[in-house]
Amino acid sequence: MSDGRRELILEELGLAPCWVRRELLTADPAAVEPTPVIAAPPPSAAIDAAIDAVIAPTQTPGGRPSRMAQIMPAEKPAEVQSEQPVAVATGPDKRALAIAQLDWPALQAEVAACTACSLCKSRSKTVFGVGKPDADWLVVGEAPGAEEDRQGEPFVGQAGKLLDAMLASVDRSRQENVFILNTLKCRPPQNRNPHPDELALCAPFLHRQIELIKPKVIFAVGRFAVQTLLGREASIASLRGKLHDYRGTPVVVSYHPAYLLRNMPDKYKAWQDLLMANKTLEKHKD
Missing domain, CATH: 3.40.470.10 (Uracil-DNA glycosylase-like domain)
Known part of the structure; x- marks a missing residue:
């Protein structure tokens, strides 16, 4: 999907990004209209962790912890x-x-x-x-x-x-x-x-x-x-x-x-x- 189409869909859903493109910035800060504050997207690792707890193995074939296991929090991960x-x-x-x-x-x-x-x-x-x-x-x-x-x-x-x-x-x-x-x-x-x-x-x-x-x-x-x-x-x-x-x-x-x-x-x-x-x-x- 093109970036333009995705931005239109996200805007329709009320999930438009809250950042301002660099090229739109001007020397006069007052010239830039304020952008509504919307919560930032969740870190992809948080979603990855919940999914990998079900699908991805926590160890490599050699017995070493996988990369996902190394970045997972210490507490018990999400389970099915x-x-x-x-x-x-x-x-x-x-x-x-x-x-x-x-x-x-x-x-x-x-x-x-x-x-x-x-x-x-x-x-x-x-x-x-x-x-x-x-x-x-x-x-x-x-x-x-x-x-x-x-x-x-x-x-x-x-x-x-x-x-x-x-x-x-x-x-x-x-x-x-x-x-x-x-x-x-x-x-x-x-x-x-x-x-x-x-x-x-x-x-x-x-x-x-x-x-x-x-x-x-x-x-x-x-x-x-x-x-x-x-x-x-x-x-x-x-x-x-x-x-x-x-x-x-x-x-x-x-x-x-x-x-x-x-x-x-x-x-x-x-x-x-x-x-x-x-x-x-x-x-x-x-």
């Missing part, structure tokens, strides 16, 4: 939080087992025809997902909104525009190298929170999608997405900044774009999460 996905149901579940055997076209058809919970009565369209089915970056959201319900595609409203801008800032897009889906495939009425039984009945679809996509990193936004993937209830703030694990795949937790539209100061935190996901992907490829 190993959690099990939320149980779909107790006892044998023939429906979940059947879904786990479906290929991609059959899974799409099963989602479109699903009547497992009452959400099928109020939906306009199911929302299966959008993007490249073999993408190495997967975004998992919560539930469709009104516009998603009308179009049958996730993240197409204002929150979707913000998500697209966020992804573009790290050279990602739903058209080229990202797949985007929601935990629930149907919209809850009046955008209410999903009920536990709705999440449980939809979870087999989510798990099968991830198994077929085989992403190298999952970017989970919103507490219901995180709850379903990691099998635990905790605040997004407490889960950010560290890598988690979903069946062997690194998971980076962040705020939902709809939340960011209402809480603009947290956009910078979401930018940090994007950087962590991007660096995780780069190191996973090495």
Whole structure:
């Protein structure tokens, strides 16, 4: 991505740099307009440390500490939080087992025809997902909104525009190298929170999608997405900044774009999460 395009995207996200180019400086300091103070980006070593604690070895083949181990702080480094996905149901579940055997076209058809919970009565369209089915970056959201319900595609409203801008800032897009889906495939009425039984009945679809996509990193936004993937209830703030694990795949937790539209100061935190996901992907490829 060109520097000019990246600067425009960062400015749109409210993350424009706070420095002034040398050539813009004049002999008269008063001639330079003051620049708003924005927190400086986090040291790359801080993000590298959290990722390398999961992916990079701490010793070389000869037994000597690796370079990353030498620069890591003395305290215990960030570790993968190993959690099990939320149980779909107790006892044998023939429906979940059947879904786990479906290929991609059959899974799409099963989602479109699903009547497992009452959400099928109020939906306009199911929302299966959008993007490249073999993408190495997967975004998992919560539930469709009104516009998603009308179009049958996730993240197409204002929150979707913000998500697209966020992804573009790290050279990602739903058209080229990202797949985007929601935990629930149907919209809850009046955008209410999903009920536990709705999440449980939809979870087999989510798990099968991830198994077929085989992403190298999952970017989970919103507490219901995180709850379903990691099998635990905790605040997004407490889960950010560290890598988690979903069946062997690194998971980076962040705020939902709809939340960011209402809480603009947290956009910078979401930018940090994007950087962590991007660096995780780069190191996973090495």
